[in-house]
Amino acid sequence: MEHYWQEISALTMRWVRRLSREKFSMLFTLVQPMLFWLIFFGNLFQRAADTQVMQAPNYISFLAAGVVVMTVLNNGLAGGVDLLFDKENGFLERLMSTPIHRTSVILSRFIFVMAITSMQVLVILGVSYLFGVHPATGILGVATILLIGMMFGVGLTAISMAMAFSVKSHGDFFSVLGFLSLPMIFLSSALVPLSAMPGWMSFLAQFNPMTWAIDAVRPLILSGWTEALPHVGMVILVMLVFDALCLYGGAKAFRRAMG
Amino acid sequence: MDRTIAIDVNRLCKTYDSHKAVDDLSFQVYAGEIFGLLGPNGAGKSTTLRTLITLLHPTSGTASILGHDTVRDADTVRTLIGYVPQERAIDRFLTGREHLQLLGALYHLSKDEATKRINELLKLVDLENHADRPAKTYSGGMKRKLDIACGLLPNPKILFLDEPTLGLDVQSRLRIWEYVRMLKARGMTVVMTTNYLDEADQLCDRLAIIDGGKIKTLGSPVELKIALGGDIVSLTLKEADRIPSLEIELKGRPAIKSVRTTTKGLDIRVESPEKALPAILDTANRLGCSIEFIQYNRPRLDDVFIAHTGRAITESIPETESAS
Numbered sequence: 001m002e003h004y005w006q007e008i009s010a011l012t013m014r015w016v017r018r019l020s021r022e023k024f025s026m027l028f029t030l031v032q033p034m035l036f037w038l039i040f041f042g043n044l045f046q047r048a049a050d051t052q053v054m055q056a057p058n059y060i061s062f063l064a065a066g067v068v069v070m071t072v073l074n075n076g077l078a079g080g081v082d083l084l085f086d087k088e089n090g091f092l093e094r095l096m097s098t099p100i101h102r103t104s105v106i107l108s109r110f111i112f113v114m115a116i117t118s119m120q121v122l123v124i125l126g127v128s129y130l131f132g133v134h135p136a137t138g139i140l141g142v143a144t145i146l147l148i149g150m151m152f153g154v155g156l157t158a159i160s161m162a163m164a165f166s167v168k169s170h171g172d173f174f175s176v177l178g179f180l181s182l183p184m185i186f187l188s189s190a191l192v193p194l195s196a197m198p199g200w201m202s203f204l205a206q207f208n209p210m211t212w213a214i215d216a217v218r219p220l221i222l223s224g225w226t227e228a229l230p231h232v233g234m235v236i237l238v239m240l241v242f243d244a245l246c247l248y249g250g251a252k253a254f255r256r257a258m259g
Numbered sequence: 260m261d262r263t264i265a266i267d268v269n270r271l272c273k274t275y276d277s278h279k280a281v282d283d284l285s286f287q288v289y290a291g292e293i294f295g296l297l298g299p300n301g302a303g304k305s306t307t308l309r310t311l312i313t314l315l316h317p318t319s320g321t322a323s324i325l326g327h328d329t330v331r332d333a334d335t336v337r338t339l340i341g342y343v344p345q346e347r348a349i350d351r352f353l354t355g356r357e358h359l360q361l362l363g364a365l366y367h368l369s370k371d372e373a374t375k376r377i378n379e380l381l382k383l384v385d386l387e388n389h390a391d392r393p394a395k396t397y398s399g400g401m402k403r404k405l406d407i408a409c410g411l412l413p414n415p416k417i418l419f420l421d422e423p424t425l426g427l428d429v430q431s432r433l434r435i436w437e438y439v440r441m442l443k444a445r446g447m448t449v450v451m452t453t454n455y456l457d458e459a460d461q462l463c464d465r466l467a468i469i470d471g472g473k474i475k476t477l478g479s480p481v482e483l484k485i486a487l488g489g490d491i492v493s494l495t496l497k498e499a500d501r502i503p504s505l506e507i508e509l510k511g512r513p514a515i516k517s518v519r520t521t522t523k524g525l526d527i528r529v530e531s532p533e534k535a536l537p538a539i540l541d542t543a544n545r546l547g548c549s550i551e552f553i554q555y556n557r558p559r560l561d562d563v564f565i566a567h568t569g570r571a572i573t574e575s576i577p578e579t580e581s582a583s
Contacts, residue, residue: 010364
């Protein structure tokens, strides 16, 4: 157990060090493109969006929940990229030829991605706050939002790692990634509530785990506990199933790649 | 020979889909020797190596490292070996020292022990002055040295080197050879793959020539060359009519294996040139044969390779073979 901890902390430190070496990358990791969605998209549609349909005081407060979950989505789906590069340049083999527990490398990546995602979510919520979006459920609500984000993030990161271990080249990886993320966003309640979507889109969107996450985060921000709790309970169940499936697939891909 | 066996490979097979990367391989590596796996790209060297370092599970057959099975006792094996991968397995954002510190933790060394070994290794590979610069500023040779230091960090009983000098300039190459010899002098067992014949010839105590997933031949470079039939001394005589008498006189002399007439002289296969050359010259003098030209050819490892695989190592594998 002591060894396991030594391995995981050293491997996690490696990700932290890498990030801290790339000053630009660090800056853009915190001030990420997702903020543009919030600031520009949120304000751009202020008058175009119907507050009756949104069931929110203004569009930006409606959008905040969507942007929070989009952040989780992007981070999660990109979470395996560094392992992909490690696989391609032989670093992963070097790590795996040492007497470490086979899961250490992966676990360190989960820890790192979840930590970064949480920080970004806090930045998004902070900027929203400046635009007058004050979470109705307070600090405890923010903690719940982080929990939901992490539960969704674990599954997504597992998908990303599974892809990283299965693809032939990183070109493939990025094409699939680009292909996945936009439909995931449009076919969810991130930008528009399901009730305002064309029938076929809302039909597809209800199967999107992202929709469940957003539908729980949104009342935590807009309404309050009484409205949010049933959604929170539901999303936790959905995410448990989602994570179990993704982790199972990820473990299979990892075992296949690592012999 | 009564030598400790460090690695025992027994009927090893590794199949990918229908392609047999390694096909019924058996060999042993003795403790303290430099053992080479020589072959063209795609011959199965790396697959064999990656099986030995527990990264691949054999389809059938077994491999054991110092008596520990690479599948069942993988964790024990990993504590006994060091590995230097073929690619420059370097994280460009970490410094040299940080690479070694990371590995120190993965080998579960205490902080003090790790610091001590890291300083020793940095000194050994001459990276002391560059240890705290990010690896992206390193030259190819420096990266390779760091790779080797990483492989040596666990203080392994056996060091595995995958194509240690691929793509290096001549100087770095000689440097790496020096390290490998030094490690052997310290009693380490070294297993390396290479597709450079001169490297195998210079460094390896014994080597296996692998092609198409099978061992074609195995032995020390000298043995392999002698097995081809020894060195050849070619004589050109001034008077061609003296050839038959010289041939008769030389046949059956010690150190001379065979004599064959050519158009202008003789091709003499010899076992040891030190004994054979004086004998040949003596005999020629005694018979009054004046020699116009004498040439001495030592079989090179290239000849061994061609003799066993039917082609030069630089020739690529025919498409049909690599695809099957």
